[in-house]
Amino acid sequence: MEFLVFLKDHGPELIRGSLTTIELTMLSAALAIIIAVIAGLMRLSTNRLVYGPATVYVEIFRGTSLLVQIYWIFFVLPLFGLTLEKFTAGFIAVGMNLGAYGAELVRGGIQSVPKGQWEAATALSMSPAIRMRRIIFPQALLNMLPPWGNLLIELLKGTALVALISVSDLMFMAKKINSTTYLSAQVFGIALVLYYLMSRGLITPFMRWLERLMARKVGKRL
Amino acid sequence: MKPTVFHYPAKLEGEDIPLVRFHEVTKRYGDLVVLDSLDLDVAEGEMVAIIGPSGSGKTTVLRMLMALEKINDGIIYVDGEPLTHMSRNGGLVWADEKHLRRQRLNIGMCFQHFNLFPHMTALENCIEAPVQVLGMSKADAIKRAEELLDMVGMLEKAHEHPSRLSGGQQQRVAIARSLAMRPKVMLFDEVTSALDPEVIGEVTTVIRKLVHKHNLTMLMVTHQMGFAKEISDRVCFFYDGKIEEQGPPDQIFGNPKSERTQQFLSAVLEAN
Numbered sequence: 001m002e003f004l005v006f007l008k009d010h011g012p013e014l015i016r017g018s019l020t021t022i023e024l025t026m027l028s029a030a031l032a033i034i035i036a037v038i039a040g041l042m043r044l045s046t047n048r049l050v051y052g053p054a055t056v057y058v059e060i061f062r063g064t065s066l067l068v069q070i071y072w073i074f075f076v077l078p079l080f081g082l083t084l085e086k087f088t089a090g091f092i093a094v095g096m097n098l099g100a101y102g103a104e105l106v107r108g109g110i111q112s113v114p115k116g117q118w119e120a121a122t123a124l125s126m127s128p129a130i131r132m133r134r135i136i137f138p139q140a141l142l143n144m145l146p147p148w149g150n151l152l153i154e155l156l157k158g159t160a161l162v163a164l165i166s167v168s169d170l171m172f173m174a175k176k177i178n179s180t181t182y183l184s185a186q187v188f189g190i191a192l193v194l195y196y197l198m199s200r201g202l203i204t205p206f207m208r209w210l211e212r213l214m215a216r217k218v219g220k221r222l
Numbered sequence: 223m224k225p226t227v228f229h230y231p232a233k234l235e236g237e238d239i240p241l242v243r244f245h246e247v248t249k250r251y252g253d254l255v256v257l258d259s260l261d262l263d264v265a266e267g268e269m270v271a272i273i274g275p276s277g278s279g280k281t282t283v284l285r286m287l288m289a290l291e292k293i294n295d296g297i298i299y300v301d302g303e304p305l306t307h308m309s310r311n312g313g314l315v316w317a318d319e320k321h322l323r324r325q326r327l328n329i330g331m332c333f334q335h336f337n338l339f340p341h342m343t344a345l346e347n348c349i350e351a352p353v354q355v356l357g358m359s360k361a362d363a364i365k366r367a368e369e370l371l372d373m374v375g376m377l378e379k380a381h382e383h384p385s386r387l388s389g390g391q392q393q394r395v396a397i398a399r400s401l402a403m404r405p406k407v408m409l410f411d412e413v414t415s416a417l418d419p420e421v422i423g424e425v426t427t428v429i430r431k432l433v434h435k436h437n438l439t440m441l442m443v444t445h446q447m448g449f450a451k452e453i454s455d456r457v458c459f460f461y462d463g464k465i466e467e468q469g470p471p472d473q474i475f476g477n478p479k480s481e482r483t484q485q486f487l488s489a490v491l492e493a494n
Contacts, residue, residue, distance in 0.1 A: 120337035123288050124351035124403060125326040128319075134354060138341045218341035218383065 006186055010177045014187075017173030018194050022202070024091050024159045024169060029152055031095030032102050039099065040106025041132075054103065061100035067161050069093045074165045090162030090169075098155045105151065109144030110136060142214050149207035153199045160195070170194055227313035234302040241266040241439050242287065242407060247296035249282055249463075256282045258463035259296065264407070264441065269433050271450035271471070272443045274460030275486060280443045283460075284409040287441070288331045289322045300328050301406060327355075330400030331409040334416050336392040338384040344371060344395045345380040348402045356403070363402070370398035374428045390421030394428055408432070410442040414449075422446070429453065447490055451475050459483045 042054035061069065074089040084092065113136050121131040163172035174191040178184050234243065240263035249257040256279045264270050272280040285291050287298060289305060297314070298305040307314040308321040317325070338347050348367035352358040358366075371377045374394040384392050393413055400408060410429065414422045426449050432438050433453055444450050450457055450471065457474040459467045459482075467480040478484045 114337075116333060116335055116337035117339065119290055120333065120339070122290060123326065123329070123331040124399070125323050125355050126351060127323060127355075130354050134350065135339055139339075142341075218385075 003186060006181075006183060007190075010181070010187070013173045013177060014170065014190060014194065017168060017170035018198065020087075020168055021156070021159055021170040021195075022198065024087070024094065024162065024167070025152075025156045025198075027091040028094040028098065028155055028159065031091065032097075032099040032151075032155060035096060035099030036102025036106050039103035040110065043103060043107045044110060058100045058103050061097050062104075066093065066097045066158055067164065069097055070161055070165055086162075086165050086167050090159070090165060090167045094155060094158050094162065098151060098158065101151055101154075102148070105144045105147050106140070109140035112143050113139045139218070142211075142218060145207065145211045145214060149204065149211075152203050152207065156199050156203060157195065225310070225315040227310075227315060228297070228307060230297045230304070230307065230314055232304065232309050232314055234299050238265075239302050240264055240299075241268075241301055242441075243299040244283070244286075245297050245299070247286065247298060248294050249279075249286060249291070250294050255463050257286070257293075260464065262458070262465065264439060266406075266439055267437045268456065269440045269442070269454045271454035271457045272441060272460060273445070273447065273450060273457060273486075274466075278460040279463040280460045281411055284331065284411050284441060284443060287407070288329055288409060289317075289326055292316075300325060327403065328406045329409060330403055330405035330407070331411065332393065332396050332400055332413045334412040336384070336389070336396045336416075338392050338396055338399070340384050343381050343383055344376060344387070344398075347384070347395060348399045351399070352402050367398065367402055370401050371395070373401075373431070374398045375424070388421060389417045390424045393417065393425045397425075397428055397432075407439045407441065410440065410444070412443050412445065414444070414446060426453075445490070447475065447487070459486065461486075 039054040039057055042050050043058065045051045070090065070093040073084065073093045074086060077084065077089075110132075117135055117139065118131065121135045126135070159169060160171040163169055163175060166172065170191055174187050177187045181187070230245065234240075242262070242264040244260050244262040247257055247260045247262075248255065258279075260279075260283070262283070272283060274280050282291075286293050287300075287305070293306055297307055303325070304314060304317070305322075305325045306317055308317045338344075339350065342350060345364065345367055348370060349358075349360065349363035352363040352366065353360055368377060368380065371380050374397055376391060376394050376398065379387060379391060379395075384395070387395065397413075413429075414425050417425065426446070429440075429442070430453060432440070442450070442454070452471075454471055456468060457471050458465050459474060459478075459480070461482050467474065467478060467483045474483065475487065478487060
């Protein structure tokens with residue numbers, strides 16, 4: 001009975017927090033995908049001026065803590081004259097962090113396309129841009145979808161850290177309720193379940209659907 | 223850095239210039255010399271079979287002509303124009319990517335492992351380059367592709383993906399895909415080596431058709447001596463990056479002069 005009362009009192013806040021988490025996840029994911037494709041392609045270049053900056057980006061964002069990156073973007077950038085609203089700072093930090101991992105997936109996915117495909121496209125006089133867009137990237141995409149599914153779950157869980165710059169996501173709401181009610185087991189228990197439902201109930205089915213869709217396009221059956 | 227200027231002729235002129243000319247072409251991988259100052263002319267309409275032990279450089283000849291890799295020395299001409307070089311300030315310099323891309327239009331190549339694009343149907347494989355590279359309308363490209371697929375006996379499977387086709391069928395689609403670009407020279411790189419014995423015939427039948435009906439210029443690397451003997455105008459036996467011996471098939475297979483050719487042929491025939 002007590003638990004039902006708790007749910008009635010605090011359920012709406014937790015739902016609102018979850019919606020913020022979903023929103024953050026979608027925006028960060030969109031940013032991460034865009035950055036990953038650009039940086040991943042740049043990493044494949046043989047020109048130092050192209051692959052250099054991409055490598056520096058990947059090294060920094062993959063090699064340092066996400067929490068420190070969030071603090072940097074929210075607390076330190078204003079010292080250089082760039083002030084971001086906390087929600088914006090949060091999704092940019094998470095997106096850039098996961099984008100660095102994604103860049104490596106893009107690079108690996110492209111490199112995993114057999115050499116014969118590159119040669120066949122070259123033999124048909126395709127320019128590097130056409131070859132990448134029409135031949136190599138569609139095949140690379142199919143190869144990299146499963147690891148992207150993992151990465152998006154990581155991303156969802158990573159968004160919990162933005163609670164520390166007071167973005168009112170699920171984690172922030174849970175902490176807030178805990179500090180007034182001291183019902184830690186209930187509130188953090190519910191938070192765990194909600195995170196699990198979001199990853200298993202939203203991201204995993206979406207990725208499966210995408211994998212099946214892409215597989216159909218290449219004439220494979222999963 | 224100034225580019226090196228070469229003093230080869232910028233254009234081959236005259237009555238009977240070859241369609242393909244390798245002039246003193248050398249290819250090295252590190253210290254390993256794969257092609258050693260190779261000279262080879264191929265006349266228009268000629269079918270040249272290239273045979274030889276593995277590592278003798280025979281596949282490399284095709285890869286250089288397709289401009290999949292760069293040569294280290296010498297020059298290759300196609301239809302009188304330099305392939306590996308381009309004119310710059312009255313001399314020749316190494317070709318840039320754009321020049322190579324234009325020259326590749328003259329050459330078509332079929333590979334041992336077919337290399338069809340797996341995410342496209344047979345028909346889509348055949349219209350992709352004509353539409354994307356030549357700028358043909360989709361309708362025209364489809365018309366051309368359907369004629370070619372019909373010629374190789376694959377029209378019925380036009381809407382299947384490669385994963386649903388047998389090796390022999392995939393190779394026939396690959397031949398149609400190359401022909402859709404209307405190349406002047408076709409290269410066949412061990413196109414039957416990856417096939418099961420019972421489907422080799424369907425691919426050789428297509429090649430035979432090309433020889434007899436279409437008078438295409440072709441270079442074919444093959445291990446099928448019988449087919450080479452039957453179909454080619456000339457056989458080149460490669461050994462150690464050079465042409466050890468060449469001549470009409472009757473001469474090479476019936477009365478080889480070089481001891482290495484004799485050894486190679488007797489070893490191959492024994493294996494069969």
